[in-house]
Amino acid sequence: xxxxxxxxxxxxxxxxxxxxxxxxxxxxxxxxxxxxxxxxxxxxxxxxxxxxxxxxxxxxxxxxxxxxxxxxxxxxxxxxxxxxxxxxxxxxxxxxxxxxxxxx
Amino acid sequence: xxxxxxxxxxxxxxxxxxxxxxxxxxxxxxxxxxxxxxxxxxxxxxxxxxxxxxxxxxxxxxxxxxxxxxxxxxxxxxxxxxxxxxxxxxxxxxxxxxxxxxxxxxxxxxxxxxxxxxxxxxxxxxxxxxxxxxxxxxxxxxxxxxxxxxxxxxxxxxxxxxxxxxxxxxxxxxxxxxxxxxxx
Numbered sequence: 001x002x003x004x005x006x007x008x009x010x011x012x013x014x015x016x017x018x019x020x021x022x023x024x025x026x027x028x029x030x031x032x033x034x035x036x037x038x039x040x041x042x043x044x045x046x047x048x049x050x051x052x053x054x055x056x057x058x059x060x061x062x063x064x065x066x067x068x069x070x071x072x073x074x075x076x077x078x079x080x081x082x083x084x085x086x087x088x089x090x091x092x093x094x095x096x097x098x099x100x101x102x103x104x
Numbered sequence: 105x106x107x108x109x110x111x112x113x114x115x116x117x118x119x120x121x122x123x124x125x126x127x128x129x130x131x132x133x134x135x136x137x138x139x140x141x142x143x144x145x146x147x148x149x150x151x152x153x154x155x156x157x158x159x160x161x162x163x164x165x166x167x168x169x170x171x172x173x174x175x176x177x178x179x180x181x182x183x184x185x186x187x188x189x190x191x192x193x194x195x196x197x198x199x200x201x202x203x204x205x206x207x208x209x210x211x212x213x214x215x216x217x218x219x220x221x222x223x224x225x226x227x228x229x230x231x232x233x234x235x236x237x238x239x240x241x242x243x244x245x246x247x248x249x250x251x252x253x254x255x256x257x258x259x260x261x262x263x264x265x266x267x268x269x270x271x272x273x274x275x276x277x278x279x280x281x282x283x284x285x286x287x288x
Contacts (some may be wrong), residue, residue, distance in 0.1 A: 066156055
């Protein structure tokens, strides 16, 4: 009994994505919002690899996309933290509710 | 046995992800984020993508979490105990997240891909010694094949690969420029 239904991987991915979305929506601190986004990206990675494993085609498209997603997530985290630190210097706050310079 | 370990890892991931989004202390959030990333790399190991599991640990646990902890420390005095960590739209957020989860569950359950017998992912039998990589083999868990797939010009990923490297360089320069202290 060494097999797991592929649906369970998808369920895990859905739950992780929803928790990340919940975190993005409810938190005030911008760094917490960033953490929620990282959780959502990880849910997407689980989905890619589960499908790549399940459909045993002779391609590596799923792992290649996971490599790209991990790279872009790292770049996004670096830029987002730089922006958060810059905003903190100007406003002494990292709450996403209070940053409304661009409000029309 | 392997099934039990998978469901244990899944439970760890879900619990620590929930703690990431609900805990007050941002440091604890970051540490539970690292635990969730470890769990996700364990799931990658279950799917026989060993290289990506190691990459996951290196980048997420080693780089992103440390970066987030540095960001927390640099914006430290926001988090005294009196301030609220949640905003006013908690009920709307609960409704939205539950709606996304329900719709995705029902969509996955009704998908034509999964009709009939439920497909399963079989764990690879442990082989004694893996074959040395051959240029023609495109094994699922082969680092050699993955690298070849990324840079071979006829596959179509070579441009994306180079583009991602340019993106990383611009993100590096942009992060330095944005976070630099302005001379006044």
